[in-house]
Amino acid sequence: MAVLRPKSTVPTKRNKPAGIKENRLFNTLNVLFMIVFTTIIIFPIWDVIVGSFSSSASVATPGIRLWPEQFSLDAYRVVFNDPSIWNAFLISVLKTVIGVTTSVFFTAMVAYAMSKQDLIGRKIFIALGVGTMFFSGGMIPIYLLMRSLGLLDNFLVYIIPALFSFYNMLILMNFFREIPTSLEESARIDGAGVWRIFLQIILPLSTPVLAVIALFNGVYQWNDFMTARLYITNEALYPIQMKLYEIIVQQQAANMQNVVGSVIIPTSSQTIQLATIVVATVPIVLVYPFLQRFLISGMMIGAVKE
Amino acid sequence: MKPNFLKRYKQQLPLQLMVIPGVIFMIIFTYIPIYGIVVAFKSFSVTDTISSAPWVGLNNFKIAFSDPFFWSAVRNTLAISFLKLLIGFTAPILLAILIFELKAGLFKRSVQTISYLPHFLSWIVVGGMLTSWLSTTGLLNSFLMTIGILDEPRNFLVEAQSYWMIAVLSDVWKSVGWGTIIYLATMASIDPTYYEAAKIDGATKLQQIWHITLPLMSFIIALMFVLAVGGLLGSNLDQTLVLINPLNASRAEVIDSYVYKIGLVQGDFSYATAVGLAISIISLILVIITHKITKKLNNRSIF
Numbered sequence: 001m002a003v004l005r006p007k008s009t010v011p012t013k014r015n016k017p018a019g020i021k022e023n024r025l026f027n028t029l030n031v032l033f034m035i036v037f038t039t040i041i042i043f044p045i046w047d048v049i050v051g052s053f054s055s056s057a058s059v060a061t062p063g064i065r066l067w068p069e070q071f072s073l074d075a076y077r078v079v080f081n082d083p084s085i086w087n088a089f090l091i092s093v094l095k096t097v098i099g100v101t102t103s104v105f106f107t108a109m110v111a112y113a114m115s116k117q118d119l120i121g122r123k124i125f126i127a128l129g130v131g132t133m134f135f136s137g138g139m140i141p142i143y144l145l146m147r148s149l150g151l152l153d154n155f156l157v158y159i160i161p162a163l164f165s166f167y168n169m170l171i172l173m174n175f176f177r178e179i180p181t182s183l184e185e186s187a188r189i190d191g192a193g194v195w196r197i198f199l200q201i202i203l204p205l206s207t208p209v210l211a212v213i214a215l216f217n218g219v220y221q222w223n224d225f226m227t228a229r230l231y232i233t234n235e236a237l238y239p240i241q242m243k244l245y246e247i248i249v250q251q252q253a254a255n256m257q258n259v260v261g262s263v264i265i266p267t268s269s270q271t272i273q274l275a276t277i278v279v280a281t282v283p284i285v286l287v288y289p290f291l292q293r294f295l296i297s298g299m300m301i302g303a304v305k306e
Numbered sequence: 307m308k309p310n311f312l313k314r315y316k317q318q319l320p321l322q323l324m325v326i327p328g329v330i331f332m333i334i335f336t337y338i339p340i341y342g343i344v345v346a347f348k349s350f351s352v353t354d355t356i357s358s359a360p361w362v363g364l365n366n367f368k369i370a371f372s373d374p375f376f377w378s379a380v381r382n383t384l385a386i387s388f389l390k391l392l393i394g395f396t397a398p399i400l401l402a403i404l405i406f407e408l409k410a411g412l413f414k415r416s417v418q419t420i421s422y423l424p425h426f427l428s429w430i431v432v433g434g435m436l437t438s439w440l441s442t443t444g445l446l447n448s449f450l451m452t453i454g455i456l457d458e459p460r461n462f463l464v465e466a467q468s469y470w471m472i473a474v475l476s477d478v479w480k481s482v483g484w485g486t487i488i489y490l491a492t493m494a495s496i497d498p499t500y501y502e503a504a505k506i507d508g509a510t511k512l513q514q515i516w517h518i519t520l521p522l523m524s525f526i527i528a529l530m531f532v533l534a535v536g537g538l539l540g541s542n543l544d545q546t547l548v549l550i551n552p553l554n555a556s557r558a559e560v561i562d563s564y565v566y567k568i569g570l571v572q573g574d575f576s577y578a579t580a581v582g583l584a585i586s587i588i589s590l591i592l593v594i595i596t597h598k599i600t601k602k603l604n605n606r607s608i609f
Binding site: 022023026027030031033034037038040041042043044045047048051059060061062063064106107109110112113114116118119120121125128129131132135136137138139140141142143144145148149161163164166169193194195198219222223224225226229230241242244245247248251252253270273274276277280281284288291292 | 311314315318320321322324325327328329331332333334335336337338339340341342343345355356401404405407408409413416417419420421422423424426427428429430431433434435437438439441442443444445447448449451452459463479483510511512543544547548551562565566569570575578579582583586
């Protein structure tokens with residue numbers, strides 16, 4: 001941010017006091033900038049929360065709100081009385097829980113085998129996997145594949161295509177490789193097989209990295225909307241994101257008609273949209289403190305193996 | 307070595323049984339769809355299978371190149387992507403530098419925590435928030451009217467000419483904080499004696515940033531740049547689908563949403579595949595060119 005350079009002070013290299021003064025100015029401006037910046041991030045989110053707890057009439061009047069003017073739970077009453085929203089929420093919970101468990105387990109299983117340097121075919125498998133990061137058939141060929149696998153309008157479309165991630169496999173593989181082989185060897189002498197070692201020694205020792213991958217996977221599964229948009233037409237299988245999408249599209253249509261001026265928008269729909277946004281985001285907010293702890297280390301595990 | 311190959315394989319059979327499902331998965335979900343690209347050179351109807359559909363050569367590509375909606379989608383994709391690259395790529399670098407200069411403590415940690423938050427909201431949620439903020443009674447209009455920039459509320463989401471800016475700025479809002487992580491980690495690994503030496507010479511903060519921080523980050527910046535170019539033309543779908551409407555479509559339709567519309571909504575699989583393939587090839591060429599340029603600038607190869 002070159003603009004932060006103060007105009008009044010001429011930067012003089014040898015003049016120490018001027019430099020210190022300039023640094024103090026820099027620090028002050030930096031703190032001010034951060035306050036504005038965090039406000040820009042937080043305030044719109046806060047505005048949505050406030051709106052969801054307001055009466056539809058007060059949301060329909062312009063104004064900056066710090067607090068609900070007319071506190072109202074009407075929108076939440078509508079949302080919680082809508083069985084299709086409950087259903088969508090349940091689908092989201094199921095797809096997240098089942099998706100994360102199966103995907104982490106499946107990927108870890110492959111990663112464990114791949115962590116053995118002398119595995120026959122290892123180099124070929126790696127080459128195949130690297131290819132998956134660079135090539136893609138594109139939207140339509142993948143759709144045709146899902147169709148021929150019978151995954152259209154099938155709950156399994158949330159689970160099966162997300163079972164394996166080569167990128168996560170690399171992370172896990174590198175982690176497993178760091179585990180001392182002596183642990184495995186002593187277990188093998190005691191008669192433990194590959195599966196027993198994997199389940200009872202490797203997995204328990206890898207909880208931190210498994211947790212990171214599970215959390216990232218969970219956020220992806222909870223927020224994923226394209227899978228439903230592309231492959232699901234049966235409303236009973238809609239996740240909460242897809243339900244929210246429908247409400248937003250209706251709201252936008254109402255906004256547009258409002259522009260044309262012929263139709264009066266049903267004002268309650270806006271607060272319902274806001275309440276649905278809040279409901280769809282609550283699980284993310286609940287795991288956010290856990291995410292916080294893991295995300296830096298998770299990012300770094302990922303970045304190092306780039 | 308070779309004679310006991312079978313014996314070795316037999317020995318590690320339990321391990322092989324663990325890895326084979328993963329290999330089968332990759333073949334099915336990545337390599338079979340690559341074969342599916344042949345659909346672009348065929349005339350595929352909904353009842354066909356990939357092999358039974360008749361060949362039509364480059365016909366679908368010819369149609370695409372004479373289709374004004376294709377070119378409009380290409381223009382929008384390029385415009386939005388390049389604006390995102392310009393603003394969305396530089397913003398995290400600048401923000402990271404500023405966060406790095408904050409004194410370690412509660413304030414710094416709070417700034418970071420808050421800046422990551424939007425990354426965890428789905429595009430649908432952000433799209434819903436945007437329809438609320440940008441509506442005539444929403445936050446943005448209220449703000450602009452309070453400070454006197456606007457007299458009348460405007461409905462930004464139905465104004466085609468506002469769309470590119472909305473798309474780019476909302477993307478920056480969502481991703482800028484998250485993008486700082488990699489740069490902050492890089493800066494944390496810079497040897498602090500560089501800064502101490504510069505301070506003794508009387509260098510100001512800006513001089514330190516310009517002469518120490520940025521040069522030492524140049525490799526990671528170049529790497530992130532090539533990666534960003536790689537994803538340049540294909541990551542707008544979620545955002546577009548929530549924000550597009552008939553009134554802003556002339557500026558909002560991008561290649562991915564166009565492929566989605568003609569392929570999955572209208573059922574023209576062959577044409578949609580051809581459009582998707584055309585854009586993948588353009589994307590690949592862009593990556594190669596960028597890689598060449600950054601390699602020249604940096605004298606270091608990224609791959």
